[in-house]
Every structure is written in structure tokens, then in C-alpha cells.
Amino acid sequence: MDDFQTWFDHKLQWEPKKYGGIQDIRFPGSSDHIWKPDVLLYNSAAEDFDSTFKSNLLTYHTGTVVWIPPGVLKFVCQLDVTWFPFDDQVCEMKFGSWTFHGYAIDLQIDDDSNGTQSMDLSTYLVNGEWQVISTNAKRIVSYFKCCPEPYPTVNYYLHIRRRTLYYGFNLIIPSLLISLMAILGFMFPPDAGEKITLEVTILLAIVFFLSMVSEMTPPTSEAVPLIGVFFSCCMLVVSASVVFTIVVLNLHFRSADSHEMNPLVRRILLEFLPWLLFMSRPGYKFVKANVIDNTDKMPKKPKNPLDCNLPSNHAGYEAQILLLHSVHTELRKVVAFYSKEEHDERIQTDWRFAAMVVDRACLLLFTVFIVISILAIMMSAPHIIA
Numbered sequence: 001m002d003d004f005q006t007w008f009d010h011k012l013q014w015e016p017k018k019y020g021g022i023q024d025i026r027f028p029g030s031s032d033h034i035w036k037p038d039v040l041l042y043n044s045a046a047e048d049f050d051s052t053f054k055s056n057l058l059t060y061h062t063g064t065v066v067w068i069p070p071g072v073l074k075f076v077c078q079l080d081v082t083w084f085p086f087d088d089q090v091c092e093m094k095f096g097s098w099t100f101h102g103y104a105i106d107l108q109i110d111d112d113s114n115g116t117q118s119m120d121l122s123t124y125l126v127n128g129e130w131q132v133i134s135t136n137a138k139r140i141v142s143y144f145k146c147c148p149e150p151y152p153t154v155n156y157y158l159h160i161r162r163r164t165l166y167y168g169f170n171l172i173i174p175s176l177l178i179s180l181m182a183i184l185g186f187m188f189p190p191d192a193g194e195k196i197t198l199e200v201t202i203l204l205a206i207v208f209f210l211s212m213v214s215e216m217t218p219p220t221s222e223a224v225p226l227i228g229v230f231f232s233c234c235m236l237v238v239s240a241s242v243v244f245t246i247v248v249l250n251l252h253f254r255s256a257d258s259h260e261m262n263p264l265v266r267r268i269l270l271e272f273l274p275w276l277l278f279m280s281r282p283g284y285k286f287v288k289a290n291v292i293d294n295t296d297k298m299p300k301k302p303k304n305p306l307d308c309n310l311p312s313n314h315a316g317y318e319a320q321i322l323l324l325h326s327v328h329t330e331l332r333k334v335v336a337f338y339s340k341e342e343h344d345e346r347i348q349t350d351w352r353f354a355a356m357v358v359d360r361a362c363l364l365l366f367t368v369f370i371v372i373s374i375l376a377i378m379m380s381a382p383h384i385i386a
Contacts, residue, residue, distance in 0.1 A: 091158045
């Protein structure tokens with residue numbers, strides 16, 4: 001950066017025709033034989049404080065002195081990372097005399113500069129990370145209690161905007177894809193063991209991207225970066241999805257031997273939520289054994305075989321009755337077994353359907369939450385593309 005300074009020194013006037021037509025003279029910048037203003041960058045962060053190169057001073061016969069000392073200026077800039085990586089920064093450079101007051105050195109802004117570009121950007125090299133928006137300048141006069149004299153300073157405000165292409169391809173787009181993958185986890189069947197693995201992997205990926213963001217931004221407690229808020233929302237969603245995935249798996253693998261469905265839970269998970277989510281329960285069919293369940297017409301076993309006056313040609317009738325009663329007993333056991341199986345199957349099917357309902361509800365809720373979060377963050381950003 002070149003610090004363009006010019007002033008008038010009446011002691012350095014001469015007539016060129018008396019000195020061989022010499023119009024101007026150059027003096028070494030380090031020379032003590034010519035007066036130079038002690039204008040410094042007040043908010044300098046350089047180790048030497050004044051890091052400008054002592055170039056030659058160009059002196060004209062009219063007494064005008066021009067000094068353009070080049071240098072690499074390092075100065076303090078208060079960063080606001082609230083909208084990172086869609087942020088704009090305004091950095092201030094404060095120039096003023098170190099020992100002279102305003103009556104001795106009256107600093108003024110060049111009249112040729114316009115309102116938005118007070119710096120000469122003709123030799124500016126385009127930066128890949130920042131874009132220069134404006135370079136305003138303002139003259140500020142300060143007064144102190146110790147001294148009645150004014151102390152003018154010239155403040156330059158460098159308005160720069162961060163280019164978002166790099167961060168878009170390396171942070172924003174991958175984070176959006178990871179968030180969508182968190183939603184896809186609920187599209188797995190409830191009994192899929194890969195659901196937990198997918199959600200935990202996504203959670204680790206979000207933590208990794210969040211650590212990258214923390215390394216790119218300066219450590220400050222004044223504001224939280226916008227993309228950090230987005231990753232925190234994604235981490236919250238994925239953490240909640242892990243919890244709800246465990247709940248879904250727990251519901252799916254419940255059985256009649258371990259859990260009995262509460263009437264309130266049944267009404268919510270099997271009636272209200274399916275109606276709200278437009279879910280129709282799949283038909284349940286159970287082939288019941290074709291067995292005799294009516295025992296009223298079964299002949300009863302006689303208490304005393306002698307009480308039955310049976311013909312002699314029906315001597316095996318009692319044995320048949322005993323055999324039928326034995327078969328009937330076994331059939332009742334079979335019917336009881338299949339009835340219990342049917343009951344257990346119905347309860348297990350209820351739990352599985354409840355798991356599907358919770359899974360579908362989580363899919364819709366997390367989808368709406370992530371979409372709203374993305375839209376809210378994108379809409380709140382000052383700009384998307386720069």
C-alpha cells in the first residue's frame with residue numbers, strides 16, 4: 001500500500017531559471033535535512049509500528065513536497081463473524097500526527113477522491129477470498145481535556161466482502177447433503193440395523209465439519225457464526241434422530257410376553273397418528289384351524305360302564321367314546337395354542353405398526369425442521385453469492 005502525502009514547505013521554493021532550469025529535487029526519505037510529518041497508523045499491529053519504506057521525497061520548486069512511502073500495513077480490524085461465510089467486514093485505518101496538533105498539521109482528505117472510493121485501486125490485485133466493496137474516508141477532529149487544540153485524523157474505512165464460492169463447495173453443499181442423509185435414515189425399515197450406524201456416522205461428519213468451521217473463524221465470544229448455528233441445528237436433529245431411532249427399534253421388537261399396549265398408547269399410535277399421517281394399516285389375516293369348538297354335542301364319558309345297557313354287538317362303543325374324548329382334549333389344546341399364537345401375533349403386529357407410525361412421524365417432523373432451518377438461515381444471510 002502506498003501512503004500518498006503532500007504538503008507545502010515555503011523554505012523549499014526556488015526559481016528554476018536561476019538554477020539551471022531544475023524543476024524538482026529528490027531527497028532521501030531517511031534524511032534529517034528536510035522536514036517530514038510524523039503521520040502514523042494509530043491502530044498498527046506491526047512489530048516496528050511504522051512499517052513503511054523510507055522512499056525519496058519529491059520536492060518541486062513551488063515548495064510542494066510529495067512523499068509516497070510504500071509499505072505492508074498490518075492493523076487491527078474488529079471482525080464480526082455473525083454471518084460467516086456470508087459476511088462483510090469494515091476495517092478502519094486511522095492516520096494522524098503523533099505529536100503535532102491541528103494548528104501545526106491540519107490533515108485533509110484529497111479533494112479528487114469521491115464518496116465511495118477514497119483509495120487509488122488502479123494497482124490493486126484481485127484477492128481470491130475478499131472482494132473490495134468501497135474505501136470511504138472521513139476526517140475526524142478530536143478534542144482532549146488536557147489540550148484545547150484540535151487533533152485531526154483521517155480514517156479510511158475498507159469495506160470488504162467474503163467470496164462464498166470456496167465455502168459453498170467445501171462446507172455448505174456437503175453440509176446440506178449430510179442433513180438430507182439424516183432424513184433418509186428414517187426411510188429404512190424399522191428393523192434395519194443400519195439405521196443407528198447411519199445416524200451415528202452422520203453425527204460424526206457434522207462434528208468434523210463444525211471443527212473445520214471453528215478453525216476457519218477467529219476465536220471470539222461476541223457472536224456465533226451463521227454456519228456454526230446451522231451445524232448446531234443439524235447436530236441437534238441427528239442426535240434426536242438417534243434417540244428416536246432407538247425408540248423405533250424398541251417398539252418394533254416388543255412382544256406380548258414382555259409388553260402389553262396401553263389403551264391410551266393404542267389410541268395415539270394406532271388410531272390418531274395414522275389418521276394424521278394418512279397411513280392405512282395393512283390387512284391382518286390369520287388362518288384359524290378348522291377344528292370343532294362346540295363340545296355340547298359331544299357324547300359324555302359314562303361314569304360307570306355298567307349303567308349303559310349296550311347291545312352285545314356294540315362292545316367297542318365305550319372305547320370309541322374314550323378315544324373321542326382324548327381327541328377332543330388334544331383339539332382343545334391345539335385351539336388354545338393357535339388362539340394364543342393369534343393373540344401374540346396381533347400384539348406384535350400392533351407394536352410393529354406403532355414403530356412404523358413413529359418412524360413416519362419422525363421423517364416428516366425432521367424434514368420440516370431441516371427445511372425450515374435451511375430456509376431461515378439462507379434468508380437471514382446478507383447475501384448468498386459474492
